[in-house]
Amino acid sequence: xxxxxxxxxxxxxxxxxxxxxxxxxxxxxxxxxxxxxxxxxxxxxxxxxxxxxxxxxxxxxxxxxxxxxxxxxxxxxxxxxxxxxxxxxxxxxxxxxxxxxxxxxxxxxxxxxxxxxxxxxxxxxxxxxxxxxxxxxxxxxxxxxxxxxxxxxxxxxxxxxxxxxxxxxxxxxxxxxxxxxxxxxxxxxxxxxxxxxxxxxxxxxxxxxxxxxxxxxxxxxxxxxxxxxxxxxxxxxxxxxxxxxxxxxxxxxxxxxxxxxxxxxxxxxxxxxxxxxxxxxxxxxxxxxxxxxxxxxxxxxxxxxxxxxxxxxxxxxxxxxxxxxxxxxxxxxxxxxxxxxxxxxxxxxxxxxxxxxxxxxxxxxxxxxxxxxxxxxxxx
Numbered sequence: 001x002x003x004x005x006x007x008x009x010x011x012x013x014x015x016x017x018x019x020x021x022x023x024x025x026x027x028x029x030x031x032x033x034x035x036x037x038x039x040x041x042x043x044x045x046x047x048x049x050x051x052x053x054x055x056x057x058x059x060x061x062x063x064x065x066x067x068x069x070x071x072x073x074x075x076x077x078x079x080x081x082x083x084x085x086x087x088x089x090x091x092x093x094x095x096x097x098x099x100x101x102x103x104x105x106x107x108x109x110x111x112x113x114x115x116x117x118x119x120x121x122x123x124x125x126x127x128x129x130x131x132x133x134x135x136x137x138x139x140x141x142x143x144x145x146x147x148x149x150x151x152x153x154x155x156x157x158x159x160x161x162x163x164x165x166x167x168x169x170x171x172x173x174x175x176x177x178x179x180x181x182x183x184x185x186x187x188x189x190x191x192x193x194x195x196x197x198x199x200x201x202x203x204x205x206x207x208x209x210x211x212x213x214x215x216x217x218x219x220x221x222x223x224x225x226x227x228x229x230x231x232x233x234x235x236x237x238x239x240x241x242x243x244x245x246x247x248x249x250x251x252x253x254x255x256x257x258x259x260x261x262x263x264x265x266x267x268x269x270x271x272x273x274x275x276x277x278x279x280x281x282x283x284x285x286x287x288x289x290x291x292x293x294x295x296x297x298x299x300x301x302x303x304x305x306x307x308x309x310x311x312x313x314x315x316x317x318x319x320x321x322x323x324x325x326x327x328x329x330x331x332x333x334x335x336x337x338x339x340x341x342x343x344x345x346x347x348x349x350x351x352x353x354x355x356x357x358x359x360x361x362x363x364x365x366x367x368x369x370x371x372x373x374x375x376x377x378x379x380x
Contacts, residue, residue: 099281119149133205137164162295269362330360
């Protein structure tokens, strides 16, 4: 690991709250490091500018190399007065009440779920349950479910166990993050929420998103119509690097504790950069404790990608699945190409209809919720 590797610095800042004296020593040390780096590059003729140019450049920051997207920088960059701002305690204080729109905690068995709800049981057009993928949370559906409730639907969007603001049990103590346990927990939650079958189901994303689809295959009588946003659907679907890294021994344990992994993943699959206030919400669970990271780690380790994708590809093919299915696909997805959606539609053209969402990436409900609402309203 190099001297200037950001990971040790990130770890120290995410696990302790610096005192004023500690912050002063850190600032002095970083200043020396910065001065040394600038001198070294200037002497080698590779600085890209003079030392004075660098000193006057307001964008230069010792933590600038940690991430390559603007929304993440505010989480880790050291401000001018680090003792007053920039530590984990301050960041949690600023964001702890964010991102819980329409939500409340629901007890289901021994587990507590965070569930967003809009509309009412008396809504005339039926109930929609929204299922998110990893490593995100139900926050991504906030705008879509708000607008659909205005259109007469009753909407639920839970955070899967291990994600968002729901419980994150330690593996081996009541929940082991397997497909079977996710399905069983989801069944119990639907009972507690008194969701009447059949209902409309919306699914998006990797890992737990895939479990949403395999749940539908095991419970077709409970699904009236199915809408799928960008998700791995065929055996040829590529697996993003994040999930491959999580499955590497030791390296996975280290990777899962990166507090900005969720927002990095979202931006990595999108043509857009998250606004800071949105990035704060996706970041918050991973800043609050190590639980969400280890839950993600266990989920990534337990899933069998090949088997799960085979289940999905075969289960939704002609002769196996007869429910009306909308495939609303963000065409700017950098993880899953449009060809995945086209291949999936060809497997069951009578029941699966593809609708392309221009300008949207891997999370169309976050990138362009208005277009997703229009597609869902017309379908449901």
